[in-house]
Amino acid sequence: ELADIVLGEKDFLGTVIKCELEEETGNQLPDLYALTTLIPFDFFPNSQSLKQILGFIKKNVNMSEMKDENRNIVNSLLNIYNMNSNTNTKFGLFINERASNLPYELIPNLLQLLLEDIRNYKEANDNYPKYDFSHIVYITKFVKEVEDKKQKKTGVDSNHLYYKYDDDYFIKAADYSCSFKVPFVEKNLDNIENKNEPVFKCIVIIKFEKFIEV
Secondary structure (H helix, E strand, C coil): CHHHHHHHHCCCCCEEEEECCHHHHCCCCCEEEEEEEEEEHHHCCCCHHHHHHHHHHHHHHHHCCCCHHHHHHHHHHCCCCCCCCCCCCCEEEEEEEECCCCCHHHHHHHHHHHHHHHHHHHHHCCCCHHHCCCEEEEEEEEEEECCCHHHHHHCCCCEEEECCCCHHHHHHHCCEEEEEECCHHHHHHCCCCCCCCCEEEEEEEEEHHHHCCC
């Protein structure tokens, strides 16, 4: 269902980088290198996949070590499908996936194209507020690396090594974030190469006005 939503939005918002190999190899399917898009939660109130993603986010926020004050604020912000909610928040789900060998020079262009798509949509639709986001929510992953033995003995926090270099900028600009260790079963589903290496996921919530400045 989520794939159908992404495909349904592609004429308005989002960028896909793919390579057609049919002529050379007879491959009937394109090789997908990158996908960057934003999905407005409120435009898909009956989407079970988006509700499951939202439930996953809320569950891990509530199980995290986030301060109680921040956790309460986040839960209030994420009250997206509550019709009685007085919140004026409008969340977009940021999907930012790509092959690890995608040239890094392309990344800023992918993010800029998102903003151009939003501007073009508004110009073509009398400023219809479909993509007038107040906040962005994003799920990404990282590993931890201890710099040296001295840090390890003293208990200094490990460095977070993100799979995508731009994630570091989003994390630093985040209004709220929390992280959690990925269970072994989920690592199998994610096709993570080194199953023995601890992998963590991070939930990032950032105001849209800050998101576009990253």
